[in-house]
Amino acid sequence: MNQNFVKSAVAATLLIAGTIGFSACSSSDEQKGEASAKKVEKQTLTNVSYDPTRELYANYNEVFKKHWKEKTGGEVEITQSHGGSGKQALEVANGLEADVVTLALEFDVNAVRDAGLIEDGWVKEFPLNSSPYTSTIVFLVRKGNPKGLKDWGDLVKPGIGIITPNPKTSGGARWNYLAAWAWAENQYNGDQEKAKDFVKKLYANVLVLASGARGSTTTFIENGQGDVLLSWENEAFLALKDYPNDYEIVIPSISILAEPSVAIVDKVVDKRGTRELATEYLSYLYSDEGQHIAAKNHYRPSNKEILAQYKEFDPNVNLFSIERFGGWDKAQKTHFSNGGIFDQIYEKK
Structure with missing residues (x-):
């Protein structure tokens, strides 16, 4: 048999094998890349709040997960922490990582600000002095x-x-x-x-x-x-x-x-890359859906038209x-x- 023909056949075989191997590797790498991208899409958010909001945020978080999925295609896992508002502020100031705080009053958020975690001017970051719902x-x-x-x-x-x-x-x-x-x-x-x-x-x-x-x-x-x-x-x-x-x-x-306050914990979200998520989480509290959730959990919506739909709230207080x-x-x-x-x-x- 012609030696040149043999050499050509071997080379072709090696080329085909290499191509198949390269294609397999490429396919594998692509799959890994897709899996990695999907993994990155799931973010986590921690909301440190005060005692009586347990039921409110249990409801709101489920609705927000759906909203975030529809808006971005991404998944979000939300962790809640509850306790006395002053105590919760102290915990965050001392190292408990929170992407957002939803506390009972402005002073407690200021305590987190004074620890260097929240930027000045936070109270104007969201409507109505960053108070999406009220109580009395x-x-x-x-x-x-x-x-x-x-x-x-x-x-x-x-x-x-x-x-x-x-x-x-x-x-x-x-x-x-x-x-x-x-x-x-x-x-x-x-x-x-x-x-x-x-x-x-x-x-x-x-x-x-x-x-x-x-x-x-x-x-x-x-x-x-x-x-x-x-x-x-x-x-x-x-x-x-x-x-x-x-x-x-x-x-x-x-x-x-009573005007509970909400704020982004700037130092944490910038470190974790969750600013967009945290901003949307607090902003959506002002949406019609967020306001109805607040009302159904017996907080007074800041939206006066929605507030008027709930007769349990005495308007003459x-x-x-x-x-x-x-x-x-x-x-x-x-x-x-x-x-x-x-x-x-x-x-x-």
């Missing part, structure tokens, strides 16, 4: 209101057992305290000493100071302690839903417009804003800082 403070009493509690003045009567969280750790507790203080200011024509004395008497009737609002709800409902729970409106509605024959809500003559106290920084310094008025009036039992 009401009284939750046992069915029939056996102690006849109608307004703040009734809470200082002898023998009344009050359940409220600790203002040093709970955002909701600070709203409770300031609502009581504002009532006393009105009652005593702005006399600060009389207001201070009233709030001191109120806290003398407090049986248990839990670290967060959900802990206080547990104390009142599951443990059966106290005559009245100073409660977020949304928490009170949840109690009525679960125990319709056991409790009722009393709306005091004056209360406070007499609400004042935190500006009555000069904003949160001033209120915190005056009332809740170490050595502030709360420390002066509260005696541990």
